[in-house]
Amino acid sequence: MAEPVSVARNVIYCGVCTLPPEYCEYGGTVKKCQEWLEKNHPSMYERIWSPEVLEAATASLSLEAQERAAKDAKKKAAKAEAAEQKHAQQLANSVITIKRIERNKRKYVTSVSGLEAFGLELKKVAKDFGKKFATGSSVTKTPSGGEEIVVQGDVSGEIEEFLLEKYKDIPEDNIELVEDKKKKASAG
């Protein structure tokens, strides 16, 4: 039993699957977890993944149970991989649309949609926009059911730059500028 003065233990969590590294083998991303642990905590890697330890661990299981576990792990890994691929594909396909909407002759609002596909929180991003451009910026629901950010004023060009600079994982090609008005375009 610990002394009353003992401080909280600091547990290391895997950077890939967020479990304690001991449990990485159940997470489905075993390969990646191993690489991560080897790089970041070599001593721990030695303790968990060294051949002797693995052997001792599997020795206590019956052959049949081992087989079943292996099959299960394989299935899980395949599933995780498929999910990842799907995610990557989705990222590549999703487009951020920056739309300039004429509100009143020379007044505009700019709406930004599609950010959620990149795992951004609309509310926070909206706040950032508002701070950056010193304008009103809010999250509104679109009639089609989704959500978008509406920024007051014409800031379409600046938003594109800002997004590219702040969130590096958004490719430039995935941003689309759209004009939504009858008159001819002037800025963009």
Added chain:
Amino acid sequence: MFKKDLGASPKQKLKSSIQRSLRNSLLSTYPLLTPHIDEVLPKKLSLEQIKLPDRVNLYVIEGQPLFYQQDGAGYLVPHLRLVHRFPQAFPTIRIDRGAIRFVLSGATLMAPGLTSKGGRLPEPKERESEPVAEGVPNEGPDEEGRWSRELEKGEPVVVMAEGKEEACAVGLLVAGTKEVKEKGKGPVIEEAHFLGDGLWRLNVE
């Protein structure tokens, strides 16, 4: 209970009177936490509450999840991150190696995983070591990881795993440990919070 990803809901600051009562009920449920309570719930920081589906409340301090509670159901159950920080403060049972992967995919914990060779159920006995502090019950795991007191039905318990250092789940017992030993089959913990579930992955920042 938290198998699926949970929707994040806004955090709410709690009144200090509610904080105080939570602190008391936490201490009465987990008396072993007494020496560490100031570390778990620093008086200066304010506790926040996140409402989760199924009328579950999660309590968070400084972006650290502490414990959750089902509305009206009484017991506070620690979040696994808290268990990892203070493993000695919670009663434990241990499951064998074969059961780990089922528990980590959200299955109900069944008795055979505990009664087999790799599992550990409590073994009531007198402890030789002195109590940690006054007013704290003298209980704890022995060298083998057997808790020194039989646990009752409905009590919260931490589930350790054979060959692992960290806990892998927490939940409420649906059968007392004595009963489990006698029967040797049937569910022991239903609806646990386990590593990698929705609650674990919930972003509390």
